[in-house]
Amino acid sequence: MTAENPLPICATCGMQYAAPRPDCPICEDERQYVPPDGQRWTNLNELRAGEYTSRVEEEGPGLIGVGMQPRFAIGQRALLVRAESGNFLWDCTPYLDDELVARIDELGGITGIAISHPHYYTTMIEWSRAFDAPIHLHEKDAQWVGRPDPAVRFWSGREHRVAPGLTLLNLGVHFAGGTVLHWSAGAGGKGALLSGDIVQVIPDRTHVGFMYSYPNLIPERPAVVRAAAEMLQPYPFEDIYGAWWQAVVRGEGHQVVQRSAKRYLEFVS
Numbered sequence: 001m002t003a004e005n006p007l008p009i010c011a012t013c014g015m016q017y018a019a020p021r022p023d024c025p026i027c028e029d030e031r032q033y034v035p036p037d038g039q040r041w042t043n044l045n046e047l048r049a050g051e052y053t054s055r056v057e058e059e060g061p062g063l064i065g066v067g068m069q070p071r072f073a074i075g076q077r078a079l080l081v082r083a084e085s086g087n088f089l090w091d092c093t094p095y096l097d098d099e100l101v102a103r104i105d106e107l108g109g110i111t112g113i114a115i116s117h118p119h120y121y122t123t124m125i126e127w128s129r130a131f132d133a134p135i136h137l138h139e140k141d142a143q144w145v146g147r148p149d150p151a152v153r154f155w156s157g158r159e160h161r162v163a164p165g166l167t168l169l170n171l172g173v174h175f176a177g178g179t180v181l182h183w184s185a186g187a188g189g190k191g192a193l194l195s196g197d198i199v200q201v202i203p204d205r206t207h208v209g210f211m212y213s214y215p216n217l218i219p220e221r222p223a224v225v226r227a228a229a230e231m232l233q234p235y236p237f238e239d240i241y242g243a244w245w246q247a248v249v250r251g252e253g254h255q256v257v258q259r260s261a262k263r264y265l266e267f268v269s
Contacts, residue, residue, distance in 0.1 A: 006043035007147065014073030014094040014122040017146040026118060026144060031174070031213040044123065047072070047095055054100040057245075061188060064107065065245060068095035076120055076243040079194055080104065081183055085163040086111035089133070090181050090194045091243065094122045101130050112136060112162055116196025117175040118144035120243070125149045136162055138170050138177030158231065169235070171228035173198045173210055173220055182235050191237035193253055199228075201242030205249050207260040208240065222268050229261035
């Protein structure tokens with residue numbers, strides 16, 4: 001998988017771009033940041049030749065966490081959903097090498113990819129090509145794609161079913177295209193919500209968080225949070241899987257979201 005001219009990856013957010021550039025639009029946006037010592041770049045060849053390796057671990061029933069170690073850029077992990085229709089990759093992680101491709105192939109490969117928001121787009125085209133899988137992104141975030149490719153399929157509206165029992169929901173939190181994945185067969189048939197940090201799993205697992213910017217501590221607009229809670233109301237789910245390793249609400253996930261939105265709106269009103 002080594003390329004002669006490896007494409008640049010922002011070392012702060014992990015976004016891979018189609019060509020070298022001096023700036024990273026993702027980091028210059030107020031939801032992210034440029035480090036005090038300036039923009040830094042790397043590429044997949046450098047990551048593979050260094051200390052980084054893949055990390056693959058079970059995160060819950062039917063869910064395999066996929067990430068890298070040690071921590072790089074934002075540090076999120078992806079989730080491989082073992083759905084009846086085939087494995088589906090939720091969110092994306094920067095690191096990918098032949099060994100990781102082989103491990104996922106042993107699990108049945110990947111039939112499709114969906115990503116919650118631009119901070120996690122990273123090396124999505126590398127993943128798509130490795131597994132010949134389409135990428136489903138909301139059209140409201142099309143401007144943030146760092147490496148355009150025909151594999152990217154933009155969808156519109158508030159709901160999009162990508163496979164039986166797998167539905168993307170555009171909540172609009174964090175980014176206009178901010179999306180979560182509802183898996184109806186998750187949690188033993190009680191439903192699971194794969195939320196990235198659109199609905200953020202926080203240390204106090206009795207609640208979740210909603211933010212416009214996490215590193216810069218900018219709260220999400222009340223109207224957006226209210227609309228997101230209302231949209232999730234008819235969807236049953238027991239567990240919530242966030243963006244980080246072991247960031248999981250196990251049990252009463254639907255109630256957790258609704259009371260968190262209520263608390264949030266009471267505090268910001």
